Amino acid sequence: MKQPPYILALDAGTSSSRALLFDAHGQAVATAQREFTQYFPREGWVEHDPEEIWMTQLEAMKAVMAGVNPGEVAAVGITNQRETTVVWERASGKPVHPAIVWQDKRTASDCAEIDRHHSQLFRQRTGLLLDPYFSGTKLAWILRQHPDHLACAHKGDLLFGTIDTWLIWKLTGGAVHATDASNASRTLMFDIHRGQWDPELLGILGIPEAMLPTVCDSSAVIGHTLPDYTGRSLPIAGVAGDQQAALFGQLCIDPGSVKNTYGTGCFCMMNTGAAAHTSTHRLLTTIAWRRQGITTYALEGGVFVAGALIQWLRDQMGLIETASEIEELALSVPDNGGITIIPALAGLGAPYWRPDATGAIMGITRGTQAGHIARAALEAIALSSVELIEAMQADSRIKIPLLKVDGGASRNNLLMQLQADLLDTPVARPSQTETTAMGAAFLAGLAIGVWGSTDELHELQRDDRVFHPRSADLSGRVHIRRQWDQNIKRIL
Numbered sequence: 001m002k003q004p005p006y007i008l009a010l011d012a013g014t015s016s017s018r019a020l021l022f023d024a025h026g027q028a029v030a031t032a033q034r035e036f037t038q039y040f041p042r043e044g045w046v047e048h049d050p051e052e053i054w055m056t057q058l059e060a061m062k063a064v065m066a067g068v069n070p071g072e073v074a075a076v077g078i079t080n081q082r083e084t085t086v087v088w089e090r091a092s093g094k095p096v097h098p099a100i101v102w103q104d105k106r107t108a109s110d111c112a113e114i115d116r117h118h119s120q121l122f123r124q125r126t127g128l129l130l131d132p133y134f135s136g137t138k139l140a141w142i143l144r145q146h147p148d149h150l151a152c153a154h155k156g157d158l159l160f161g162t163i164d165t166w167l168i169w170k171l172t173g174g175a176v177h178a179t180d181a182s183n184a185s186r187t188l189m190f191d192i193h194r195g196q197w198d199p200e201l202l203g204i205l206g207i208p209e210a211m212l213p214t215v216c217d218s219s220a221v222i223g224h225t226l227p228d229y230t231g232r233s234l235p236i237a238g239v240a241g242d243q244q245a246a247l248f249g250q251l252c253i254d255p256g257s258v259k260n261t262y263g264t265g266c267f268c269m270m271n272t273g274a275a276a277h278t279s280t281h282r283l284l285t286t287i288a289w290r291r292q293g294i295t296t297y298a299l300e301g302g303v304f305v306a307g308a309l310i311q312w313l314r315d316q317m318g319l320i321e322t323a324s325e326i327e328e329l330a331l332s333v334p335d336n337g338g339i340t341i342i343p344a345l346a347g348l349g350a351p352y353w354r355p356d357a358t359g360a361i362m363g364i365t366r367g368t369q370a371g372h373i374a375r376a377a378l379e380a381i382a383l384s385s386v387e388l389i390e391a392m393q394a395d396s397r398i399k400i401p402l403l404k405v406d407g408g409a410s411r412n413n414l415l416m417q418l419q420a421d422l423l424d425t426p427v428a429r430p431s432q433t434e435t436t437a438m439g440a441a442f443l444a445g446l447a448i449g450v451w452g453s454t455d456e457l458h459e460l461q462r463d464d465r466v467f468h469p470r471s472a473d474l475s476g477r478v479h480i481r482r483q484w485d486q487n488i489k490r491i492l
Helices: 051-063 110-124 135-143 149-154 163-171 200-205 242-249 306-314 323-331 370-396 414-421 437-450 453-461 473-489
Strands: 007-010 016-023 028-035 073-080 086-089 158-161 179-180 212-215 218-225 235-241 258-262 266-273 283-291 294-303 341-342 359-362 402-406 425-429 463-467
Touching: 007 051, 007 110, 007 163, 007 437, 016 051, 016 437, 051 370, 073 163, 073 242, 073 437, 086 135, 086 163, 110 135, 135 149, 135 200, 149 158, 158 163, 163 179, 163 218, 163 235, 179 218, 179 235, 218 283, 218 437, 235 242, 235 437, 242 258, 242 266, 242 283, 242 294, 242 437, 258 370, 266 370, 283 437, 294 370, 306 341, 306 370, 323 370, 323 414, 341 370, 341 473, 359 473, 370 414, 370 473, 402 414, 414 425, 414 463, 414 473, 437 453
Parallel strands: 007 073, 073 235, 179 212, 258 402, 402 425
Antiparallel strands: 007 016, 016 028, 086 158, 218 235, 258 266, 266 294, 283 294, 341 359, 425 463
């Protein structure tokens, strides 16, 4: 039987809910987006309203479905902001607390206390560092807020989920309480080697297993939507956290393949295949996805400031009026004029993990022009990513042949050329930029037979442009890197 031509992808982001329809050629044919409120009740706290997330996701979904016959949609794929934590009542479906967002830092002291006694245990089992970024300590904090919460959780009357789980629960009318392996691996509660919730870690955190979702494959039918929401009951067949979905959407399916997403920060992820490499450079070991019961692992590193550096030059420094002007300004000079920018506007992320580090602009002289600062800013973004990728190559002992890129700043041709030069590796930018949502669609489509294999997906992929390293610029590349290494040491 011929499959219907479309897949509905739900992209539940940090600031908005999006819905996209992809056709069998991997092209986005319709999209809708609804923003939702960001709450900052205290310094370092970030919250969302789970019901508002659901309603905006439902609105976006209905908007894109309005243009098609429901019978033309084969399946639903979900990708989501990771680590954000929701707790709700099983009976009523009502959240008992606002969602605590991945950016929230309220459990920093809890993490520090656990880290003093159990850092190696959590690192070995989960592949993660003890950090408020992850879900486990957020969930423990919520359970402490009301005397009855813990008792209800032990009885299974309270349920936990990341945003994917919350949406699956709502879409199925409460029939399915599930997550996928990629999202489970971001909670501090999941043994990524045995592929199950870890009782010892749960005991340390004080979290009852009865409230946790079933962990499913990332590409499998795990439930069906209510017809009221999608016109007819549709299989939910693909689920992955946003960075893992982008890795799959970029078809980084073979070990050693790497994608880098250039947004506010940079998220770089390397597929390491069946091997869960423990990083000696403080990268994260995580699950990329699980298909047909087989787990694929990844190394991940994050740069806190990438596109945010361009925003800072625009908003705080007034160097440019729009972010897109940075390329033209940087091209107004032949080199950085001796300028190095250390973009530690929010500390330094991997591989340094120095939240106390501050940024700097070094090498200023009377001859320094705005173009030099613009060019040094682009070099700083590229060099930060080079350090991550070098760390990944050292941990995995895999030399990457190609870097695949996505995200808003990847449209900057000079930045991408600098990335290729400084990494000494070709950089490929796809023509289809909706890689995160596309990854969710690919996972769903494979599960229900829209595509028979990943080989078929490779036939759909087209590059917008490939940037090759300029071999003639070797001395300049070496000089820029030497400046960077020296100045990073000064900051540290």
